[in-house]
Amino acid sequence: MAVLSGLFIEPEPTLIAHSPLSISFVSDPRLQAWGTFITKYGAPSAQAMAAATERWGYTQAKNETAYNIFSGSSVFFFDHMQQVPGMSDLFARYMESQGLSLGARLEYLIDGFDWNRLRSQAHIVDVGGSKGFASVALARAHPGFLFTVQDIQTGIGSSSEISHLESSISSRIRFVVQDFFDPQPPTQSDWPPPDVFLLRKILHDWPQHESRRILSRLAVALRDGQSTARIIIMDTILPVSGTIGRLQEARLRVRDLTMAQNFNSYERELGEWEELLESAVPKLKLLNWTQPSGSAMAVMEVVLDR
Known part of the structure; x- marks a missing residue:
């Protein structure tokens, strides 16, 4: 499935190799930061949106979000980020990686x-x-x-x-x-x-x-x-x-x-x-x-x- 999705290639049977896509994640630390942040924080927060809506309904409170459900935190995203070792640095590198995307280039x-x-x-x-x-x-x-x-x-x-x-x-x-x-x-x-x-x-x-x-x-x-x-x-x-x-x-x-x-x-x-x-x-x-x-x-x- 990874080969069919374009993540890897199979140059001969049972031999799996990097594709241009996967090798870019190996060689570019900015893409590594992007993938890590999305996997650790972005996708889990998105999955918790329904639960947040069920719990709080319509709210503008900064600590009543899908992120709060996922993380188990009772504080605002940026406040919690300062409490998690390494998260601030990862977020900064994630933001840098946004400059690589087609719509957000510097x-x-x-x-x-x-x-x-x-x-x-x-x-x-x-x-x-x-x-x-x-x-x-x-x-x-x-x-x-x-x-x-x-x-x-x-x-x-x-x-x-x-x-x-x-x-x-x-x-x-x-x-x-x-x-x-x-x-x-x-x-x-x-x-x-x-x-x-x-x-x-x-x-x-x-x-x-x-x-x-x-x-x-x-x-x-x-x-x-x-x-x-x-x-x-x-x-x-x-x-x-x-x-x-x-x-x-x-x-x-x-x-x-x-x-x-x-x-x-x-x-x-x-x-x-x-x-x-x-x-x-x-x-x-x-x-x-x-x-x-x-x-x-x-x-x-x-x-x-x-």
């Missing part, structure tokens, strides 16, 4: 916004940026940009983890421990104030009231900082059902289910994004957005609603 972030509109030494704050994968990709594309990667202590990368990169890239990336529910810290004096706060695949993990808190912290930073700064959100905008191909829509709906199973969150339609931005304090507004060809996510440019 090239879509590079192409989805006109970064050349910014000054040559623009400062990008990668909010919830984990190991800095997005910042590294942008640093390669824009040699003058500076990057501050923010995340909590258990999820953030370090300078030593990017020391293997050429110094022209690693020297422009800093890692700062920062919870995105807290106020933005002052900019270090030797770097310019932020031009962009980047939220890539962050807000879909959080229900409405939590997403509002995250955006409100950044809205205050925009209000009190550089007047031309903006927020760039890279996340899914769900289409009206039936307006795109069935396979493409199915991929997005699977993501929507995953958000429900793990976080009691969801992927948002365009109107829901606009409503969320308007609910921030101070108010934000969607200036424009684009859906790069082939991308599962849109790139949204957000500014203060002055």
Whole structure:
């Protein structure tokens, strides 16, 4: 069955060999992380969704999810992740692996916004940026940009983890421990104030009231900082059902289910994004957005609603 599914090949009777698919899992640790995370956490959570619905019905509580049923935990996914040895690192590598998939490649972030509109030494704050994968990709594309990667202590990368990169890239990336529910810290004096706060695949993990808190912290930073700064959100905008191909829509709906199973969150339609931005304090507004060809996510440019 493994041969018939394309996982392995049988070059002669009773001899089993790697296929191009299986050898990629052996040789690429990012794919190993993807397969491990899906097997250990993703699929079991999906199987527990019916039981979670039977127990809690409609709920937005972060600890009343399919993941809670599967894991036996009574706390939120990210809180539990910090309690499980190795899970935070595996999750970070799993998120890196997402950049390999056709719909989530980092090239879509590079192409989805006109970064050349910014000054040559623009400062990008990668909010919830984990190991800095997005910042590294942008640093390669824009040699003058500076990057501050923010995340909590258990999820953030370090300078030593990017020391293997050429110094022209690693020297422009800093890692700062920062919870995105807290106020933005002052900019270090030797770097310019932020031009962009980047939220890539962050807000879909959080229900409405939590997403509002995250955006409100950044809205205050925009209000009190550089007047031309903006927020760039890279996340899914769900289409009206039936307006795109069935396979493409199915991929997005699977993501929507995953958000429900793990976080009691969801992927948002365009109107829901606009409503969320308007609910921030101070108010934000969607200036424009684009859906790069082939991308599962849109790139949204957000500014203060002055």
